[in-house]
Amino acid sequence: MKKSFGPKTLLYPTPVWVVGTYDSQNRPNVMTIAWGGICCSAPACVAVSLRQATYSFGNIVGRKAFTISIPSHNHAAEADYFGLVSGKTVDKFSVTGLTPVKSELVDAPYIKEFPVVLGCKLMKTVEIGLHTQFIGEIMDIKADESVLNEKGLPDIEKISPIIFTPETRSYHKVGGFIGSAFSIGKEVTPVKPK
Amino acid sequence: MKKSFGPKTLLYPTPVWVVGTYDSQNRPNVMTIAWGGICCSAPACVAVSLRQATYSFGNIVGRKAFTISIPSHNHAAEADYFGLVSGKTVDKFSVTGLTPVKSELVDAPYIKEFPVVLGCKLMKTVEIGLHTQFIGEIMDIKADESVLNEKGLPDIEKISPIIFTPETRSYHKVGGFIGSAFSIGKEVTPVKPK
Numbered sequence: 001m002k003k004s005f006g007p008k009t010l011l012y013p014t015p016v017w018v019v020g021t022y023d024s025q026n027r028p029n030v031m032t033i034a035w036g037g038i039c040c041s042a043p044a045c046v047a048v049s050l051r052q053a054t055y056s057f058g059n060i061v062g063r064k065a066f067t068i069s070i071p072s073h074n075h076a077a078e079a080d081y082f083g084l085v086s087g088k089t090v091d092k093f094s095v096t097g098l099t100p101v102k103s104e105l106v107d108a109p110y111i112k113e114f115p116v117v118l119g120c121k122l123m124k125t126v127e128i129g130l131h132t133q134f135i136g137e138i139m140d141i142k143a144d145e146s147v148l149n150e151k152g153l154p155d156i157e158k159i160s161p162i163i164f165t166p167e168t169r170s171y172h173k174v175g176g177f178i179g180s181a182f183s184i185g186k187e188v189t190p191v192k193p194k
Numbered sequence: 195m196k197k198s199f200g201p202k203t204l205l206y207p208t209p210v211w212v213v214g215t216y217d218s219q220n221r222p223n224v225m226t227i228a229w230g231g232i233c234c235s236a237p238a239c240v241a242v243s244l245r246q247a248t249y250s251f252g253n254i255v256g257r258k259a260f261t262i263s264i265p266s267h268n269h270a271a272e273a274d275y276f277g278l279v280s281g282k283t284v285d286k287f288s289v290t291g292l293t294p295v296k297s298e299l300v301d302a303p304y305i306k307e308f309p310v311v312l313g314c315k316l317m318k319t320v321e322i323g324l325h326t327q328f329i330g331e332i333m334d335i336k337a338d339e340s341v342l343n344e345k346g347l348p349d350i351e352k353i354s355p356i357i358f359t360p361e362t363r364s365y366h367k368v369g370g371f372i373g374s375a376f377s378i379g380k381e382v383t384p385v386k387p388k
Contacts, residue, residue: 002311002336003346007238010335010348012264012310012355013207013368014232037231038208038360039243040322044201047241047327049233070206076372080379097385116206117196126320128234128329133241135322141204142196149362152197154204156359156366161206163357163368165350166232168343169376172350174207174357175369178270182363185274191291 009035009166016079016162016171019048020067020100020109021059028100028109029087030069031056032079034164035131044138046120049131055087060134064122065106069114072160073173079162080171105139115144115159203229203360210273210356210365213242214261214294214303215253222294222303223281224263225250226273228358229325238332240314243325249281254328258316259300263308266354267367273356274365299333309338309353 014034021029035049046068050057060066071079078096085092093100100109103119110117120136149155156174163172178184208228215223229243240262244251254260265273272290279286287294294303297313304311314330343349350368357366372378 001339003339003342005335005337005348007332008335009232009235009238009240009332010310010337011209011211011232011240011262011312012348012350012353013209013357015205015207017205035232035234037241038203038205038229039241039320039327040229040325041203042324043322044203045322046203046205047231047233068205073372077378077382080373080375080377081382082379084376084379095384096382116204118205124320124322126233126318126329128237128239128318130236131234131239133233133329135320135327138201138203141199141202143199143204145195145197148197151362153362154199154206155362156206156357156364159206162372163207163350164375168347168349169374170350171372171375171378173369173372175367178267178356178365178367179274180363181274181358181365182278183274184271184365185276185278188271188275188290190289 012165013163014166016071016164018069018071018079018082018111019056020069021056022063022108023059024062028093029055029059030082030092032083039135045123045135046138047133047135049133051131060122063107065108066120066136067103067108067110068118069111070116070161071114073162075114076162076171115147116154117142206359207357208360210265210358212263212265212273212276212305213250214263215250216257216302217253218256222287223249223253224276224286226277233329239317239329240332241327241329243327245325254316257301259302260314260330261297261302261304262312263305264310264355265308267356269308270356270365309341310348311336
């Protein structure tokens, strides 16, 4: 039996990503978002949604660029903090002691201490409602050597990204391996008619 | 030291969601996607990206509606299967024995056996590149009574949704609780100047 919750944003999993931007005085800022996702393979693009009231909103419009830094679970407190205060009044880098690094490819800073970072050029802006969606073309992704697997690719268990749950507002880790994608479905065989 | 991977879609976490639609003959179809995310709080909206070559693409354009059914890890094989074959040639419901249920609010079917389902009306279509993004207004979310917590809200550990990793192509479970959102960041105190 299913219970109805009406029109809510109860979806699982949602990510915890930290969006990095420069303001008009060239000061680096970061804010945490959970409303986002990959939106195209070619060109590689990612969408992030922000409210117009945020400081980062104006920064993205101004610079036409942003980064995403993916926090590990051991930086969950800093990631949460980045969503609690505004860059209008607080220098979030100096409070947390984390290090802004200018992306070589786009006009935005990423967080040095976070294991995976990507630089995006603003491709499209989509007005939706309370949130505006910024679609960024991914120009580069970088990952710490320490989170790579034996094939040299990023390993999600080593990255240990954070999962956000809307409404119940909790953060969770990534758990154990279930199976290989584009593979375990091959074992599905037609059920016999009842 | 960070290693550069170029313009790729290496992001973590990405979701595993099953998009449900009707075709022109009223046959229910489902396909699995990982390119998507919530994109607005008010109205509540979710974005899913599909290639034009998919059968579901035409169905969404035709009916201006879709559902998302969130699989638990124990349905990972079926969810993977839904991404391996096309509804053009296969009735995925009859092969897997899963049950299509018509949404009461939108013109699309969801999967009865999956713990959380949502019904969306197509609000916007955004051409990006290989993928087209469909933004759906969430009309209703339903969850099985068995996945609700003591406050009557969906519990991510009971839902046990699947996390997809691009490139390494694996499925993972959700792991343990890290902390409360909009809360653990309050403990962050300014670092002392070095």
